[in-house]
Amino acid sequence: MDAIPDQPGRLAENIVYFARALRAAGIPVGPGAVLDALEAVKAAGVGTRDDFYWTLHAVFVKRHEHSLLFDQAFRIFFRRRGYVDQLLAMMLPLAPAPPQAPKAGATRVHEALFSGLDDKLKKEREIELDTRMTVSDREILQHKDFAQMTSAEITAAKEAMKRLVMPLAEVRTRRLAPHSRGHQIDIRRTLRASMKGGGDFIDLRFIGPKTKPPPVVALLDISGSMSQYSRIFLHFLHDLTDARKRVSTFLFGTRLTNVTRALRERDPDDALGACSAAVPDWSGGTRIASSLRLFNRQWARRVLGQGAIVLLITDGLERDADDNLAFEIDRLHRSCRRLIWLNPLLRFEGFEARARGVKTMLPHVDEFRPIHNLESMAGLVDTLRKGGAGAGDPKAWMQKVA
């Protein structure tokens, strides 16, 4: 234990390699974290395997969901280095070239430290590979290739985004900011301003409520019936993510995928590519109820916290429109500030809310905006800002079919 500070070579090297393996596995680990890890291991000392595990865990894992990845990587890596490189090279086309073969000493040290795991790991490896290759027969899993965006399209999209006025564009926060017609005297600025004149005049400055756009959470249906629209919607969401701070995007078909990080790529083509890679269920079936349920369960409390607006983008063509769907959409409605349903259903003007899924969901949304002729971002932007209050009232649609 005491030998660590004197003999930093092997362990330090291993931690550096381990950090690289973590990076390849998708945990963002910077060089700073590696230094921290070395310091932490020095501070804690390598006692048992468990302590070593939690020491590295404390430094490298910054998100709960990374715990699992870390666990896998740790078990594989500290059994035998090199194995993880093989595995990564096999799994990921982009994994870096494997580092040099481990030196004989290092391997021995690690086998001595963490022996007896070989058999268990072999089994795990088989299982792991198995889950990746299995395809549920109830789902059609496929990836999607989007046509690249032309520069003219990008320009047009940017223009359209500038005109975008979302419902509830700005909400009042509880924070105060300098304001010319504020309701409260800003003593700090007043005092500073008065001092300029030597204190003879008190030049009042005010503060008032600060407004800012609320977070947006988009739930985009990517099932077969929506496939022709997914590109335009994704571009829209990418631009929205680019223009605003707090935008979370989820895609759902038969399962729910969070693509918020993928959409943060600056380049629209990269972002769409990353999205496509993350989602296995393009153009499959839809399970709106179960997707919403999953969202309510796992994400609602994490992303709807600060009075978010939810953009639900789906055609509402759900076969199993039962009580579950009503329950989940109601739950969603109650946990966000405003629920806006964008429906690109049918390209003709005579759309009526007759489908069962649509009928079930309609009473629970704040705004319902069907889109006809969805061919450009401009059209989408216009639909979103059209008419102001009352334009998207779902009651009107419900009365039409009643």
Add this chain to the structure above:
Amino acid sequence: MSKTSPRPLPASIDATVDLLAESEYLADRSLGTVLYLALKMGRPIFLEGEAGVGKTEIAKVLAGTLGRRLIRLQCYEGLDVAAAVYEWNYAAQMIAIRVAEAEGEHDRARLEHDVFSERFLIKRPLLQALEPDTAGAPVLLIDEIDRTDEAFEAFLLEVLGDFQITIPEMGTVKAAQPPIVVITSNRTREVHDALKRRCLYHWVGYPNAERELAIVRAKVPGVGKKLTEQVVAFVQRLRKQDLFKSPGVAETLDWAAALSELDVVALDPATVSDTLGVLLKYQDDIARLEGSKVKDLLDEVKSELRAAE
């Protein structure tokens, strides 16, 4: 919790776990490791987890057992620098300016220097935490950081990275001894990576049956052995159910205390149904357990406990 005299930081992971156990906080080894590292390396610790798993309690226990002062900053939407860090005492400043005027003081630079001195500074929690303390650096609890907005988070970066605060009118205040910082979050939104990078991260999960049993015994000692076992086994089973919000440890303790107030010796379906509101806080979840569901769960618990005997 009685305040003990100041004591040195624990010297090993075991000592850390023991230290917490002294105040009846039963931590698992992973939490002990993270805490020990945080204390040793002088880094903030970032605790995330569901409500009611004892995140805030860790800071309280640390302050109590180490004999340090606990400074708590409860976060809320709109929390600003004036409420969290410092504020100038404007009334006193105004008077000082008037007095200076009356005395015929016209040197503006000097006046400004006098008015923006420590004398007129009202210190709020973050600035207080940087002050030296005879008992050793205080424990700074930044509670529920996910409730503030990103703007405030960005402000914390300086405080947590270098343990210093820059006051534009005065200069930089740096802590001689960095405080022990505990940050908690319920994950109602994602806290930015830049902030997390400066901390040691730990996810506080639900305890396993054995540890939860020990926790209930330590915290609610008046409850009978049989009832305690049943309570813990029932709650553990409840967590496996498909619920919107699973009961935390705090709920288990509340429930055990409530049952003991009601002089219950052993669980029966009627009592459970009547007191379910202590455990579950969503109507949907309570509705889900209506009917025979409670009885089924209870039967499972009882047969499980019988088998274990």
